[in-house]
Amino acid sequence: MDNIPNPKKLKICVTGAAGQIAYSFIPILANGDVFGPDVKLNLSLLDIPPTLNVLESLHMELEDCAFPLLVKLTYHTDPEEAFTDCDVVIFLGGFPRKAGMERKDLLSINAKIFQEQGRALDKFAKKTVKCLVVANPANTNCLILHSNAPNIPKSSFSALSRLDLNRAKAQLANYSGNRISDVKNVIIWGNHSSTMYPDVNHGIIKNQSIRESIKNEEYLNSEFIKKVQNRGAEIISKKKTSSVFSAAHAVKNHLKDWFFGTPSVEYVSMGLVSKGEYGIPEGIVFSFPVVCKSYFEHEVVENLTIDDFSKSKIEITLEELLSEREDAKEFI
Numbered sequence: 001m002d003n004i005p006n007p008k009k010l011k012i013c014v015t016g017a018a019g020q021i022a023y024s025f026i027p028i029l030a031n032g033d034v035f036g037p038d039v040k041l042n043l044s045l046l047d048i049p050p051t052l053n054v055l056e057s058l059h060m061e062l063e064d065c066a067f068p069l070l071v072k073l074t075y076h077t078d079p080e081e082a083f084t085d086c087d088v089v090i091f092l093g094g095f096p097r098k099a100g101m102e103r104k105d106l107l108s109i110n111a112k113i114f115q116e117q118g119r120a121l122d123k124f125a126k127k128t129v130k131c132l133v134v135a136n137p138a139n140t141n142c143l144i145l146h147s148n149a150p151n152i153p154k155s156s157f158s159a160l161s162r163l164d165l166n167r168a169k170a171q172l173a174n175y176s177g178n179r180i181s182d183v184k185n186v187i188i189w190g191n192h193s194s195t196m197y198p199d200v201n202h203g204i205i206k207n208q209s210i211r212e213s214i215k216n217e218e219y220l221n222s223e224f225i226k227k228v229q230n231r232g233a234e235i236i237s238k239k240k241t242s243s244v245f246s247a248a249h250a251v252k253n254h255l256k257d258w259f260f261g262t263p264s265v266e267y268v269s270m271g272l273v274s275k276g277e278y279g280i281p282e283g284i285v286f287s288f289p290v291v292c293k294s295y296f297e298h299e300v301v302e303n304l305t306i307d308d309f310s311k312s313k314i315e316i317t318l319e320e321l322l323s324e325r326e327d328a329k330e331f332i
Helices: 020-030 049-065 079-083 103-124 138-147 162-176 210-214 217-229 231-239 245-260 308-327
Strands: 009-015 040-046 070-076 088-091 130-133 157-159 187-189 197-199 268-273 285-292 298-300
Touching: 009 020, 009 079, 020 040, 020 049, 020 245, 040 049, 040 079, 049 070, 070 079, 079 103, 088 103, 088 245, 103 138, 103 308, 130 138, 130 245, 138 157, 138 268, 138 285, 138 308, 157 285, 162 187, 162 197, 162 210, 162 217, 162 231, 162 245, 162 268, 187 268, 187 308, 197 217, 197 308, 210 217, 217 231, 245 268, 245 285, 268 298, 285 308
Parallel strands: 009 040, 009 088, 040 070, 088 130, 130 157
Antiparallel strands: 157 268, 187 197, 187 285, 268 285, 285 298
16 A cells, blocks of 8 residues: 555455355455445455366456456466555465364464465565455464564554454343444454453443443353353354354454544454563464554554453463464474
């Protein structure tokens, strides 16, 4: 974007474009629901060579949709071609988690992919490129990606925790009998995994604190947390594949807030490269409470009071991320 405010055109690459999340997300993107109705899109689709027929058919379907904002559309199996001069890259591509798989299994498969893509990103994308990692394990894939792209600022990398945030808000709204729009400032701390911590201590429902509104400490400190932490696994157990359109919707939410900014006095959660906030080691990709400003500017909400219960939960998810970093050290 070359730091130009209010860009009129963006080159965007979607990796894993032949996959199911991409199939749900790309029409949302092309319709202007992410970056607005005034930004023209040059869309680059990337996936592996065996998916070439799927990419070709996706290209045909997108042409047939006649999206007015889609001014250029290409598909690729080479990251160099796909990433060249990109403003935004959305990393959906990776080996998918399947029933019975551990996160370590996913990491061993996906680490090399993100190492290679990080190197390609560093060479061929704009130095102002903004990156969102969705493929799991998203936080550590993002760590590998930014570690292999040293010429791109670390603030340009993010990992998706918005799906966890959406799940948390939906659970609280359903339990309390309120609208989801009434639930604000819930925080997702840590890893996008079963260790992440959905924190209600700073959240509100209709301008009342969540704890005062719900008045059920046992639910908020146990059942609610477990429900959000295990929601992805619950979906996999029933449909045998991971979340698709809910993930695509969360990608839209993340990018839209990052691009346009968050509402006043509200914050969301994003996986960001730590600069040491809340004692999280530098370089770890950790989900924090975040305020977004226009055109991909953002900052971590600091100086929030963290009680002992929350500290213990944050420590658990941090330990998992440190363990994943150790497992991935040869790729960093």
